[in-house]
Amino acid sequence: MDRIFYNGVIRTLDAAYPLCSAAAVKDGVILRLGSDEEILALAEAGTEKIDLGKKLMLPGFIDSHLHMLNYIEFLEQVNLSGAASLDEVKTRLSEGLPQAIEKGRWLAGVSFNQDYWDAPLMPTRKDLDEVSAEVPIVIRRACFNMSVVNTKGMDMLGILGEREATSDMLLGYYEDGTPNGIIRQHSQDILAHAVTIPPLEEIKRMILKACGDMIEKGITSVHSEDYINYAVDSSELVSQAFKELAAEDKLPVRVYQQCAFRTKEQLEAFLATGNKPGTEFGRYKIGPLKVFQDGALGARTARLKDGYQNDPGKKGILIHPEEELYGLLATAHKNGMQVVTHCIGDESLEVTMDTYERVMREFPRLDPRHGIIHCQIMSRQLQERFRELNILALVQPVFIESDMNIVDDCVGSELAKQSYNWRAFIDMGVHMCGSSDCPVEVFDILPNIYHCVTRANKDGSKTWYPENGVTIDEAVRMFTIEGAYASFEESVKGSITVGKLADFVVLDCDIYEADPTELLKTNVEMTVIEGEVVYKKR
Numbered sequence: 001m002d003r004i005f006y007n008g009v010i011r012t013l014d015a016a017y018p019l020c021s022a023a024a025v026k027d028g029v030i031l032r033l034g035s036d037e038e039i040l041a042l043a044e045a046g047t048e049k050i051d052l053g054k055k056l057m058l059p060g061f062i063d064s065h066l067h068m069l070n071y072i073e074f075l076e077q078v079n080l081s082g083a084a085s086l087d088e089v090k091t092r093l094s095e096g097l098p099q100a101i102e103k104g105r106w107l108a109g110v111s112f113n114q115d116y117w118d119a120p121l122m123p124t125r126k127d128l129d130e131v132s133a134e135v136p137i138v139i140r141r142a143c144f145n146m147s148v149v150n151t152k153g154m155d156m157l158g159i160l161g162e163r164e165a166t167s168d169m170l171l172g173y174y175e176d177g178t179p180n181g182i183i184r185q186h187s188q189d190i191l192a193h194a195v196t197i198p199p200l201e202e203i204k205r206m207i208l209k210a211c212g213d214m215i216e217k218g219i220t221s222v223h224s225e226d227y228i229n230y231a232v233d234s235s236e237l238v239s240q241a242f243k244e245l246a247a248e249d250k251l252p253v254r255v256y257q258q259c260a261f262r263t264k265e266q267l268e269a270f271l272a273t274g275n276k277p278g279t280e281f282g283r284y285k286i287g288p289l290k291v292f293q294d295g296a297l298g299a300r301t302a303r304l305k306d307g308y309q310n311d312p313g314k315k316g317i318l319i320h321p322e323e324e325l326y327g328l329l330a331t332a333h334k335n336g337m338q339v340v341t342h343c344i345g346d347e348s349l350e351v352t353m354d355t356y357e358r359v360m361r362e363f364p365r366l367d368p369r370h371g372i373i374h375c376q377i378m379s380r381q382l383q384e385r386f387r388e389l390n391i392l393a394l395v396q397p398v399f400i401e402s403d404m405n406i407v408d409d410c411v412g413s414e415l416a417k418q419s420y421n422w423r424a425f426i427d428m429g430v431h432m433c434g435s436s437d438c439p440v441e442v443f444d445i446l447p448n449i450y451h452c453v454t455r456a457n458k459d460g461s462k463t464w465y466p467e468n469g470v471t472i473d474e475a476v477r478m479f480t481i482e483g484a485y486a487s488f489e490e491s492v493k494g495s496i497t498v499g500k501l502a503d504f505v506v507l508d509c510d511i512y513e514a515d516p517t518e519l520l521k522t523n524v525e526m527t528v529i530e531g532e533v534v535y536k537k538r
């Protein structure tokens with residue numbers, strides 16, 4: 001016996017044995033569960049005993065969609081989130097200017113959201129020129145779907161001469177027909193050339209830094225999308241970094257890679273170089289193909305069937321035409337690969353569901369577990385297709401903090417109240433897992449659970465269709481056992497069950513008994529991975 005955890009409130013999420021107070025662990029695996037008396041009696045000479053002090057222990061948290069490398073990149077660039085005006089954005093950028101000059105690099109700002117500004121207008125290159133006309137500047141919107149570049153940067157990228165009628169890039173334009181500095185969607189790839197791709201050791205450092213922050217939040221597994229951070233073809237370098245860390249036994253958190261590719265050819269090349277779906281390299285595992293099918297609501301790029309009510313004529317974008325999407329999905333599906341697709345608008349969701357149905361019918365395969373990431377705007381009829389096709393829903397409850405202020409205006413209340421309907425997913429028996437999409441939002445699991453249960457904003461001043469919320473137990477399952485299901489690992493983790501991995505989180509409040517507002521004040525006391533205490537609150 002390596003270690004015994006006792007005197008706790010252990011909620012196992014296993015219906016066969018839902019509550020106990022002690023757990024014994026050996027070689028990273030849960031050996032026995034029971035009362036303090038029963039388990040402490042198993043102690044041997046070298047057994048370490050850890051008193052949980054009557055605190056709540058749950059299975060370790062699993063975030064089923066985030067971006068680890070982007071998170072670190074964002075930490076190390078100028079953070080524009082929470083800025084209340086364009087002036088504040090300029091001030092923050094000016095503060096970062098000396099460092100950019102010193103390093104001879106672009107001045108990069110991340111996570112602006114003009115919806116929160118006193119005058120909510122999209123900035124353009126001329127606004128950024130006021131910060132500097134000599135240093136190239138890029139700022140990225142919080143949703144990732146849009147960037148703004150100053151005139152110097154546009155010039156360096158060689159795209160100041162683009163014109164709407166002839167350009168195949170997704171750019172914004174001034175009335176005089178010249179580009180205004182706004183770059184949308186995949187056209188942002190051009191920025192990869194501006195941001196130096198870090199060397200292997202730097203990527204490894206970033207991964208370890210992200211893991212260090214995640215274990216402080218009780219996260220023991222993540223599904224992370226990291227292949228298109230710097231350039232379309234970063235998959236080899238990034239996966240090498242993960243594989244080396246795993247081989248050196250240095251990867252603290254389990255990582256299930258959501259492999260983002262834009263073309264069938266890129267995916268085929270990846271599969272041809274030994275990256276068999278589901279292969280485990282220690283704690284690093286090759287996960288699903290990740291496909292982007294539309295944008296975001298705030299940027300008005302999420303593809304809506306009936307268009308934007310608050311912006312007549314706008315429908316959003318569909319990234320892959322149907323046949324192209326089919327090519328990507330069929331390639332993955334035929335190679336035994338799971339697929340998860342980013343869909344926010346109802347039209348992109350419908351096209352994706354049609355394509356899932358088609359590939360599953362043409363190439364029947366056991367238990368593919370394809371999924372949709374975000375699953376936001378949809379009618380009840382469209383939602384039923386998740387059940388009919390057994391498609392996973394990977395949702396981000398924390399998004400409603402801001403989305404509750406825009407969705408009704410974008411799509412009308414009739415559709416808004418059928419959208420983000422987590423209650424209906426659970427009632428249908430659909431596998432729904434929770435995630436943060438960090439760095440779009442922070443990866444704290446507890447606020448995410450709060451939004452999931454209360455359907456309220458953080459200060460509690462507004463709720464949004466609270467009937468679409470779930471219970472605390474259902475929300476905790478979304479961030480544990482359902483996350484494990486999404487990576488085909490529900491038999492080895494996701495609940496506290498004898499024979500499963502000893503991945504735990506200990507909280508300083510029994511969130512099952514407390515008022516949901518306590519979720520915002522609850523702290524992670526301890527994180528345990530394979531029986532090792534990897535984090536302990538001081």
Ligand SMILES: [Zn+2]
Pocket residue numbers: 065066067225437
């Ligand atoms: Zn994402």
